[in-house]
Amino acid sequence: MDRGMCVSLWCEEVEDDAGPDEGRREVRGQLRAAWDPTVSGRRVIQRLLHLEERYMPSMLYTTLIQRDPERREELAKWALEVCCDCGCDEAVFPQSVSLMDRFLSAHLSLAVSPYCLAAGCILIASKLTECDGVTADGLCAAAEHSFQPSDLREMERVILSTLRWDTAAVTPQDFIPHFLASVGGQGDAEAEMLATLRRHSDTLTAMCVCDSRFLGAPPSLVAAASLNCALRGLSNRGSTQPPDSSEVLAELCQTDLVVLQCYSEMIENALRQRLRGGLQQAPMEKDEEVESERPGTPTDMREIDF
Numbered sequence: 001m002d003r004g005m006c007v008s009l010w011c012e013e014v015e016d017d018a019g020p021d022e023g024r025r026e027v028r029g030q031l032r033a034a035w036d037p038t039v040s041g042r043r044v045i046q047r048l049l050h051l052e053e054r055y056m057p058s059m060l061y062t063t064l065i066q067r068d069p070e071r072r073e074e075l076a077k078w079a080l081e082v083c084c085d086c087g088c089d090e091a092v093f094p095q096s097v098s099l100m101d102r103f104l105s106a107h108l109s110l111a112v113s114p115y116c117l118a119a120g121c122i123l124i125a126s127k128l129t130e131c132d133g134v135t136a137d138g139l140c141a142a143a144e145h146s147f148q149p150s151d152l153r154e155m156e157r158v159i160l161s162t163l164r165w166d167t168a169a170v171t172p173q174d175f176i177p178h179f180l181a182s183v184g185g186q187g188d189a190e191a192e193m194l195a196t197l198r199r200h201s202d203t204l205t206a207m208c209v210c211d212s213r214f215l216g217a218p219p220s221l222v223a224a225a226s227l228n229c230a231l232r233g234l235s236n237r238g239s240t241q242p243p244d245s246s247e248v249l250a251e252l253c254q255t256d257l258v259v260l261q262c263y264s265e266m267i268e269n270a271l272r273q274r275l276r277g278g279l280q281q282a283p284m285e286k287d288e289e290v291e292s293e294r295p296g297t298p299t300d301m302r303e304i305d306f
Contacts, residue, residue: 040181045175049253052170055102079093082119088133088134091174100118174223176198183248207267207274
């Protein structure tokens with residue numbers, strides 16, 4: 001190879017002249033691959049189960065956070081709000097919190113600017129997941145300009161250096177489509193039910209990511225328990241739940257059925273607490289003048305009737 005030849009790895013795609021929003025949707029539609037059912041099955045699940053242990057936070061970090069979870073949950077909820085406001089893919093939020101937990105697990109202390117750390121994790125997760133990710137300026141605006149874009153880029157380099165560029169962690173969202181393919185059926189009615197189950201499961205896993213009580217749980221168990229709760233919820237609303245779905249999910253994530261049922265009950269209790277807290281807070285907010293209100297939980301979480 002000629003040493004004088006300049007090799008550039010910079011992506012220089014050009015959008016259409018149809019406007020920024022329309023062009024962005026077009027790029028997303030062209031580059032995002034649809035779900036391929038052939039790239040699924042127990043072999044893929046086994047591989048994910050093997051990899052998830054590599055990205056678990058340390059036990060010491062988990063113990064310290066569960067003793068004093070307020071600050072970590074505050075950052076996780078802020079990251080969720082930013083991801084919802086920016087219209088990020090559902091995989092961005094759990095990936096960003098996983099990056100944050102692994103970074104803090106290595107340092108065991110918060111950074112000088114915790115929101116800059118959370119924003120840096122969102123920026124990296126968005127680059128990993130989306131073809132048109134969030135911008136540094138947008139993240140600075142979401143944090144009310146408490147840090148500058150240069151600070152955010154420096155924080156991004158610190159995170160990548162700490163994690164040694166091993167950023168694509170296994171999250172509960174990686175397991176959900178494979179679990180759905182194993183417990184779901186065929187047909188238009190089944191496809192609609194699977195779409196509803198996917199939406200509810202994504203919402204429940206997002207709640208678990210915010211809740212420090214689920215910090216030490218493997219992502220596969222969180223995904224299986226969330227899907228199990230979603231199946232219970234649909235069965236209570238008239239849909240038919242497969243009789244052996246819990247056993248199948250427990251087998252897929254290689255855990256005991258009692259453990260799966262225990263975590264399912266924990267998720268349902270956490271959901272009731274959040275819904276009860278939202279209903280109690282709503283009358284108080286009506287009497288106050290607030291310029292902008294952003295929910296701390298996904299919007300559709302309040303619409304799920306379990």
